[in-house]
Amino acid sequence: MPLSPTRSIGVGLISAGWMGRLHSRAYRMIPLVYPELGLRPRLVHAADAAEAGRVAASDVLGYERVSSDYRAVLADPEVDVVSICAPNFLHAEMGVAAARAGKPFWIEKPVGRSAADTAAVRDAAIATGVATSIGFNYRHPPAIARARQLIADGALGSITNIRGRIFGGFHADPQTPRAWRFVRDQAGSGVLGDLMGHLVDLVHFLTGPIGSVTATTGTFITERPGLPGTPDEGRLLPVENDDYANMLIRFDDSAVAAGALGTLDASWIAVGPKAEYAIEVFGTRGSLRWDFERMGELRLAIRRPGEGVGYTRLVADDAFPEYARFQPGSGTPMGYDDLKVIEAKKFLLAATGAAAENSNVHDALASAQVLAAAEESAASGRWVDTPAVPGHTGHAR
Ligand SMILES: NC(=O)c1ccc[n+]([C@@H]2O[C@H](COP(=O)([O-])OP(=O)(O)OC[C@H]3O[C@@H](n4cnc5c(N)ncnc54)[C@H](O)[C@@H]3O)[C@@H](O)[C@H]2O)c1
Known part of the structure; x- marks a missing residue:
């Protein structure tokens, strides 16, 4: 495969927590996994409000400079692209600031605590024309790419219904401290904005925009202990957002x-x-079935006249797009971090104007509108329509 001319890309990072460290590792993998692109990310400048984050950025991740104020990253002339990995309540401010600084940005989900926050980031990115990518990593498993092809090729016939669930147990312990994720003005909604946002985007990506919803939400762990090392340590504090959400959906007429x-x-x-x-x-x-806990498998059932129907278990091989990039041997598992490498590649291709395979601020707004409609429906008990969002990359007819 011919190699493109080498192009150095200065990377800025805002927040070096779990996601900030993962974005950084993903940038470092780009020349190894996609050598032919000639993209050479250089980790230039990271900001974190906490000293531990700054130390990790310089001493572990290898950023050349660190700051406590994210604005220093955006003002750095050697920073060409920016990753925004801060807690949710800072995303809108940082996304708007990155757009105004003319820096293409890769931002973690949810882009805002509300659809209004997300629209502000979308509007700023449109106004300055910077490329964007969203941390919707469940779009990228090769099995999901294969599922999207099968749907596009009509292998399943006309789609009649979908069923999605996104169940984690990482906050199941009532003793888990009340971090920012459980505080409404810092996180927005709870599992609705967090995990359901991923699922809504995955549904948009596979089967197209959701047109209307009716939803319920609940909070079952209503109090959690204050964070250790803060004045709230030893006190029980209220959980301010949902830990369970469900919805019925109808697809928009434009959806596949x-x-x-x-x-x-x-x-x-x-x-x-x-x-x-x-x-x-x-x-x-x-029909087809996929579960992230078995990321490399896709179950497929196709009805053929005169034959019985049952699920075939497809295991990752080079028929799954991108898989062979990561593993030469069929069935060898890929990991979650690999999804971020694919996401980093899509972001950098968009930022350099080479290709538009990325999810973008319109996709973030499309997901946020569905979540806003779900919150409205949970309060009113009624079906709520979701406004159309031009520019999204969901699976349209
Ligand atoms: N795509 C995914 O699958 C996925 C997974 C986990 C988290 N996330 C998202 O990523 C974001 C970050 O989550 P995380 O798990 O990395 O959180 P984290 O708590 O591990 O890290 C957050 C970091 O932000 C820093 N920070 C706080 N205030 C700051 C400020 N004013 N300026 C700069 N840095 C500041 C903290 O010091 C910390 O280092 C969240 O929005 C979350 O929803 C996405």
Whole structure:
């Protein structure tokens, strides 16, 4: 494969927590996994409000400079692109600031605590024309790319219904301290904005925009202990957002699944599942099933006249797009971090104007509008329509 001319890209990082460290590792993998692109990310400048984050950025990740104020990253002339990995409540301010600084940005989900926050980031990015990518990593498993191809090729016939659930147990322990994720003005909604946002985007990516929803939400762990080392240590404090959400959906007429119905469920207090992020798509000819806990597998059933129907278990091989980039041997598992490498590649291609395979601020707004409609429906008990969002990359007809 011919190599493109080498191009150095200065990377800025805002927040060096879990996601900030993962974005950084993903940038470092780009020349190894996609050598032919000639992209050479250089980790230039990181900001974190906490000293531990700054130390990790310089001493572990290898950033050349660190700052405590994220504005220093945006003002750095050697920074060409920026990753925004701060807690949710800072995303909108930072996304708008990155757009105004003319820096293409890769931002973690949820882009805002609300659809209004997300729209502000979308508007700023449109106004300055910077490329964007969103941390919707469940779009990238090769099995999901294969599922999208099968749906596009009509292998399942007309889509009739989908079922999605995104169940984690990482907040199931009532003793888990009340971090920012459980405080409404810092996180927005709870599992709805967090995990359900991923699921809604995955549904948009596979089967197209959701047109209307009716939803319920609940909070079952209503109090949690204050964070250790803060004045709240030793006190029980109220949880201010949901830990379970579900919705019925109808697809928009523009969706590849126009006319279809579905159910989506999300919990981050489920005891048992660890990362059971699963989707099933049913059509008139067949159906498929995928679960993140078995990321490399796709189950496919196709009805053929005169034959019995059952699920075939497809295991990752080079028929799954991108898989062979990571593993030369069929069936060898890829990992979550690999999804971020694919996401980094899509971001850098968009930022350099080479290709538009990325999810973008329009996708973030499309997901946020569905979540806003779900919150409205949970309060009113009614179906709520979601406004169309031009520019999204969901699976349209
Ligand atoms: N795509 C995914 O699958 C996924 C997974 C986990 C988290 N996330 C998202 O990533 C974001 C970050 O989550 P995380 O798990 O990395 O959190 P984290 O708590 O591990 O890290 C957050 C970091 O932000 C820093 N920070 C706080 N205030 C700051 C400020 N004013 N300026 C600069 N840095 C500041 C903290 O010091 C910390 O280092 C969240 O929005 C979360 O929803 C996405």
